[in-house]
Every structure is written in structure tokens, then in C-alpha cells.
Amino acid sequence: MEKPKIRVLIADDHIIFRTGLKSLLLSMPQIELLGEASDGSELVSLAQQLFPDVILVDIIMPVMDGIHATRELCRSIPGCRIIALSVSGQESMIMDMLEAGALGYLLKNADNQEIENAISAVYQHRPYFCKEITGKITEVIAKYQSGDTSFLITFTDREKEIIHMICEEYTSKEIARLLFLSKRTIEGHRTRIMNKMGVKSIAGIITYALEKGLYKVDS
Incomplete structure (x- = not known):
């Protein structure tokens, strides 16, 4: 008796990558490609209509990212x-997706065989991580067990920009003028940055930034 095909749905906002992935999946006889989405919101809507067996989800997408889409789908x-x-093996991103409910994690440079292996594994409800990620998963578990969760702290591009300017000794008023934002907005960013870092002063921000490589003296 012929095995049923694995019904797959894909989501990625980069049309070139999505087209290549679609062509690859269509060449696999055991795969039935149900459709494609260009953002998380479209993916959720399609999945709720089509009920695929396996979904391949890009993490960084417009409208709704892959993390929120995964959480909603689960x-x-x-x-x-x-x-x-x-494209990233960043520990915080891996943990965000696993906590949202993802069963597998692939880097976009995965070869055809690895993509096929991943789909087959998660279809059978077995976790699958590409070779580059397996070691990081072990590191993440070890850090969790030791109580070290600092790797989960991430900063937005805007926050990184403000951190850099704080380290360059710009005042909130000067940062606001240079970024075309209000002083109140900058102070709000500064408060969130301090909360994330667990510090209480500008000196604390600078010390943290230097220790974590967010700022280099010669940058």
C-alpha cells in the first residue's frame, strides 16, 4: 500500500528563497506542497484552512513573525x-522558537537531504535540529541548568544604536536630536535598556555594553 504523502506548507517573505524551497519540495515524491505564505498572518490563515502535516516557517517575517505565528498555530x-x-543560529532565537512550539530548526543553508530528513522526522513527532544547531542546543540546556539565562537578552537595532550613543557620552537630549525623536522617547528606550541589562545607571549601561561586546572603545 502506498504511503500517504506528507502535506507541507511553507512561509518565507523572501520570494527567491521561497521559490527555491518550493521547487525542491515539489521534486520530493513523498511531499505534497499545499501552499505558501509571505508573512506569519497569511501563514496562520492558510494553515487553519488546509491543516498541513508539517509547516516550514521563516522566523523573521513582516506583519507577524515566525515566533508569534508558531505560537498561534500551536x-x-x-x-x-x-x-x-x-539564517541565524542565535541561541535566543532558537529558544524563542522551541518555546513557541517548533519541533525542528534548520538553517537556510541546509542541503536537500537535511530538509527531507527534517520533514520526515517532525512528521513522526520527532525533534530535528540541523548539525550546526545540535551543539548549540546542548549549550543552551547546560546554561539553563546552571541558571545562566543572559543569552536570552536581545536588543533591537534602535536599542543598540542608543546604547552605542550612550557609550559615546551623548545626553538624552542630544540622542533625541540626532535620531529625530523626542527626549521622552529616548528616556523610555533607556529605561527598557537598563531593565534588560539589570542595571540602574548610565555607568551600568556602559559597563554591560563593554563586557558583552555591544560597544568597543575603538568603534
Whole structure:
């Protein structure tokens, strides 16, 4: 008796990558490609209509990112099997996707065989991580067990820009003028930055930034 095909849905906002992935999946006889989405919101809507077996989800997408889409899919479609797709092996991103409910994680440079192996594994409800990620998963678990969760702290591009300017000794008023924002907005960013860092002063921000490599004296 012929095995049923694995029904797959994909989501990625980069049309060139999505087209290449689609061509690859269409060449696999055991795969039935149900459709494609260019953002997380479109993906959730399609998945709730088509009920795929496996979903390949880009993490960084417009409208709704892959993390929020994964969380919503796992809530609305119990047993949903999701593989994260990313150009990054950043620990915080891996943890965000796993906590959202993803069962697999692939870097976008994965070869054809690895993509096929990942789909087959998660279809059988077995986790799958590409070779480059497996070691990081072990590191993440070890850090969690030791109580070190600092690697989960991430900063937006705007926050990094403000951190850099604080380290360059710009005042909130000067930063606001240079970034065309209000002083109040900059102070709000500064408060969030301090909360993330667990510090209480500008000196604390600078010390943290130097220790974590967010700012280099010669930068």
C-alpha cells in the first residue's frame, strides 16, 4: 500500500528563497506542497484552512513573525508540527522558537537531504535540529541548568544604536536630536535598556555594553 504523502506548507517573505524551497519540495515524491505564505498572518490563515502535516516557517517575517505565528498555530491547531527556518543560529532565537512550539530548526543553508530528513522526522513527532544547531542546543540546556539565562537578552537595532550613543557620552537630549525623536522617547528606550541589562545607571549601561561586546572603545 502506498504511503500517504506528507502535506507541507511553507512561509518565507523572501520570494527567491521561497521559490527555491518550493521547487525542491515539489521534486520530493513523498511531499505534497499545499501552499505558501509571505508573512506569519497569511501563514496562520492558510494553515487553519488546509491543516498541513508539517509547516516550514521563516522566523523573521513582516506583519507577524515566525515566533508569534508558531505560537498561534500551536494554540489553534493542536499537534501542529513546525520546523523553523533561519539564517541565524542565535541561541535566543532558537529558544524563542522551541518555546513557541517548533519541533525542528534548520538553517537556510541546509542541503536537500537535511530538509527531507527534517520533514520526515517532525512528521513522526520527532525533534530535528540541523548539525550546526545540535551543539548549540546542548549549550543552551547546560546554561539553563546552571541558571545562566543572559543569552536570552536581545536588543533591537534602535536599542543598540542608543546604547552605542550612550557609550559615546551623548545626553538624552542630544540622542533625541540626532535620531529625530523626542527626549521622552529616548528616556523610555533607556529605561527598557537598563531593565534588560539589570542595571540602574548610565555607568551600568556602559559597563554591560563593554563586557558583552555591544560597544568597543575603538568603534
